[in-house]
Amino acid sequence: MASLEIENRINSLINQINYHNHLYYQESRIEISDYEFDKLLEELIKLETQYPQLKKNDSPSQRVGGTVLKEFASVEHKRPMLSLANTYSEQEIQDFDNRVKKNISTPYEYICEQKFDGVAISIIYENGALVKAVTRGDGTKGDDVTNNVKTIRTIPLAVHGKDVPQNFEVRGEIFLPLTSFEKINDELNKLGKQTLANPRNAASGTIKMQDSSVVASRKLDCYIYTLLGDDLPVFSHEEALIKLKEWNFNVSPTYKKCTTLDQVFDYITFWDKQRYTLPLNTDGVVIKINSFALQEDLGMTVKVPKWAIAYKYKPENASTKLLGITYQVGRTGAITPVAELDEVSLSGTKVRRASLHNADEIARLGLCIDDYVFVEKGGEIIPKVTGVDLSKRKSDAHPVQYISNCPACDAALVRQQNEANHYCINEKGCPPQIIGKLEHFVSRDAMNIDSIGSKTVENLYHAGYVKSIIDLYSLTYKQLSTIDGFKDKTINNILDALEKSKQVPFKKVLYALGIRYVGETVSEKLVAHFNNIDNLMQASQDELVSVPEIGEKIAISLVEFFKNEETKNLIIQLKQIGLQLINNEIAPVAESDKLKEKTFVISGVFRTVERDELKDKIIANGGKVLSSVSSKLDYLVAGENMGPAKLEKAQQLGIQIISEDEILAMLV
Ligand code: IVH
Numbered sequence: 038m039a040s041l042e043i044e045n046r047i048n049s050l051i052n053q054i055n056y057h058n059h060l061y062y063q064e065s066r067i068e069i070s071d072y073e074f075d076k077l078l079e080e081l082i083k084l085e086t087q088y089p090q091l092k093k094n095d096s097p098s099q100r101v102g103g104t105v106l107k108e109f110a111s112v113e114h115k116r117p118m119l120s121l122a123n124t125y126s127e128q129e130i131q132d133f134d135n136r137v138k139k140n141i142s143t144p145y146e147y148i149c150e151q152k153f154d155g156v157a158i159s160i161i162y163e164n165g166a167l168v169k170a171v172t173r174g175d176g177t178k179g180d181d182v183t184n185n186v187k188t189i190r191t192i193p194l195a196v197h198g199k200d201v202p203q204n205f206e207v208r209g210e211i212f213l214p215l216t217s218f219e220k221i222n223d224e225l226n227k228l229g230k231q232t233l234a235n236p237r238n239a240a241s242g243t244i245k246m247q248d249s250s251v252v253a254s255r256k257l258d259c260y261i262y263t264l265l266g267d268d269l270p271v272f273s274h275e276e277a278l279i280k281l282k283e284w285n286f287n288v289s290p291t292y293k294k295c296t297t298l299d300q301v302f303d304y305i306t307f308w309d310k311q312r313y314t315l316p317l318n319t320d321g322v323v324i325k326i327n328s329f330a331l332q333e334d335l336g337m338t339v340k341v342p343k344w345a346i347a348y349k350y351k352p353e354n355a356s357t358k359l360l361g362i363t364y365q366v367g368r369t370g371a372i373t374p375v376a377e378l379d380e381v382s383l384s385g386t387k388v389r390r391a392s393l394h395n396a397d398e399i400a401r402l403g404l405c406i407d408d409y410v411f412v413e414k415g416g417e418i419i420p421k422v423t424g425v426d427l428s429k430r431k432s433d434a435h436p437v438q439y440i441s442n443c444p445a446c447d448a449a450l451v452r453q454q455n456e457a458n459h460y461c462i463n464e465k466g467c468p469p470q471i472i473g474k475l476e477h478f479v480s481r482d483a484m485n486i487d488s489i490g491s492k493t494v495e496n497l498y499h500a501g502y503v504k505s506i507i508d509l510y511s512l513t514y515k516q517l518s519t520i521d522g523f524k525d526k527t528i529n530n531i532l533d534a535l536e537k538s539k540q541v542p543f544k545k546v547l548y549a550l551g552i553r554y555v556g557e558t559v560s561e562k563l564v565a566h567f568n569n570i571d572n573l574m575q576a577s578q579d580e581l582v583s584v585p586e587i588g589e590k591i592a593i594s595l596v597e598f599f600k601n602e603e604t605k606n607l608i609i610q611l612k613q614i615g616l617q618l619i620n621n622e623i624a625p626v627a628e629s630d631k632l633k634e635k636t637f638v639i640s641g642v643f644r645t646v647e648r649d650e651l652k653d654k655i656i657a658n659g660g661k662v663l664s665s666v667s668s669k670l671d672y673l674v675a676g677e678n679m680g681p682a683k684l685e686k687a688q689q690l691g692i693q694i695i696s697e698d699e700i701l702a703m704l705v
Contacts, residue, residue, distance in 0.1 A: 116265060121342075121347040124349070140335055141331055148294055151322065154319055158171070158173070192287075196284045209286075260289045274325055312350075352413050355382070356429075357412060359405075359410050392420075402425060404425065406437060410424065410426065448467065559587065635661070642676045
């Protein structure tokens with residue numbers, strides 16, 4: 038193709054893709070299939086890769102991501118991102134309105150809208166093009182997540198129109214639609230992986246991912262609710278929302294203009310029930326003064342505007358009958374009691390089960406079967422039992438008797454001192470433990486045999502083919518072909534993945550064995566110290582405890598595990614199969630002993646180095662990296678988004694907390 042022809046083709050592809058995107062996202066209509074759409078996009082990407090000089094800044098190809106960042110640059114907000122005053126009480130809404138009335142003499146209107154439960158974002162446009170997207174951060178500066186935000190298809194990459202200001206900013210809430218959230222969790226579940234706790238965490242985790250193509254695959258969405266700029270063509274919040282919609286931003290149609298406080302209360306009551314029909318979680322209503330001029334007159338305090346307030350719904354609470362308690366058996370044999378409830382509607386979903394954690398929790402609640410219990414749902418998926426409605430208790434009610442035998446295999450349960458859970462110790466004969474251990478073995482952070490998900494493990498177990506991890510490696514094509522729905526491709530994928538897993542490093546194999554208390558970090562420490570399985574198997578409890586960070590509990594668990602004849606046999610067989618039971622990873626080369634005898638805990642995400650890199654650097658300079666904060670720790674290296682528990686503990690213990698820059702300065 039001649040250069041002009043290529044340019045024309047690129048323009049035509051961009052126009053077609055934008056047109057179909059618009060139809061799909063703004064008008065909920067389609068004219069072509071997903072396949073045809075993908076073909077257009079594919080062709081565009083191919084041409085842009087071949088002729089990078091013809092790639093446009095606002096090309097829809099950016100939606101597929103592809104940039105991988107190690108760090109997010111910190112960007113100062115031109116205007117601070119404020120928060121909102123919150124209240125749970127109608128009286129305080131009345132008080133808010135009284136303050137407004139006192140401070141402005143003209144009539145005023147409110148715009149009521151949903152308080153979306155997502156992640157706040159600021160997006161900057163210059164000359165009609167999206168140039169930057171920044172998270173809220175601490176309100177004054179946030180992270181530059183532009184590449185990730187560009188993958189969200191309802192956020193325009195370019196805005197055209199005669200009244201579009203040269204520079205403007207929009208703000209809104211990024212969210213993971215509930216349907217996408219459920220789909221992702223279903224998939225994670227099938228793969229036997231940890232599910233996402235709630236849609237908001239999922240959205241904030243996704244927007245901070247380093248690989249934008251993964252972000253693109255997660256299908257985030259974004260509601261825009263603020264327009265800012267110096268020469269805006271609008272003078273009120275309502276006009277701004279209408280304009281934003283006209284410029285193709287995704288504006289939730291749920292807002293409403295209210296001229297009286299009664300209308301505001303009607304809006305609150307209406308949406309208390311209706312909000313469950315929305316595509317995302319909302320946790321309240323935001324009430325804003327409509328006129329920009331009046332907003333300015335009312336002004337703001339240091340943190341919050343005086344022209345807006347958020348009314349938050351109390352977490353929904355329902356009372357229902359406790360029909361019984363069932364007990365689940367985890368892969369380690371830990372027993373988890375679950376409340377079986379008379380179905381009740383809670384936060385828009387039907388609830389039949391709630392978690393009860395352990396025997397102590399049941400005792401604390403003083404539960405009796407047939408009691409009416411209160412269940413509450415916070416942001417989490419699984420509701421919890423918060424109390425008993427004693428007014429409804431029958432006089433002859435009997436307290437729940439915790440089980441003494443395993444519900445799956447009937448073995449006697451054991452509860453060790455200082456343990457919250459009861460355990461079934463019939464490890465080798467208890468089906469849920471066997472299946473759970475197999476699921477753990479194949480899981481992503483362990484052997485990463487991703488073609489075998491939870492369902493497959495169950496099928497293989499029930500078909501009698503796999504009872505231990507050894508059996509996985511003797512699976513045959515013939516056996517696999519008897520599993521329902523398994524075709525040539527699936528079978529070969531499984532056999533290939535098993536073969537490939539023989540290269541998985543020792544630290545992963547050790548973790549995959551599912552020894553109680555041996556998580557990923559502990560496994561890493563053990564492998565670094567003992568180097569191979571034979572040394573580890575021969576280690577005494579004392580030797581194990583002498584390894585930094587290996588406590589008595591872990592040491593006892595390891596000694597118990599390895600002294601078992603079956604374990605010894607298992608290890609011999611794993612060696613024969615050819616799994617990695619020797620550490621072949623190269624240890625960081627020693628650079629200096631600057632950090633000799635100093636201990637560090639690293640937490641959070643870092644701007645200029647990967648966590649593992651930082652860890653290696655500390656070790657290479659003589660320091661030790663630990664996984665938990667204790668009074669003996671020298672430094673806590675605090676990255677962004679670090680766990681609050683670690684920070685709090687370090688502060689309580691007076692541990693020195695240092696930043697990324699400080700640790701890097703110690704290393705030069
Ligand atoms: S307006 C100064 N409108 O709530 C105005 N915020 O507590 C502040 N939020 O950081 C923003 N829905 O992430 C506004 N309809 C809505 C909102 C909303 C959710 C979040 C936003 C903000 C936080 C403030």
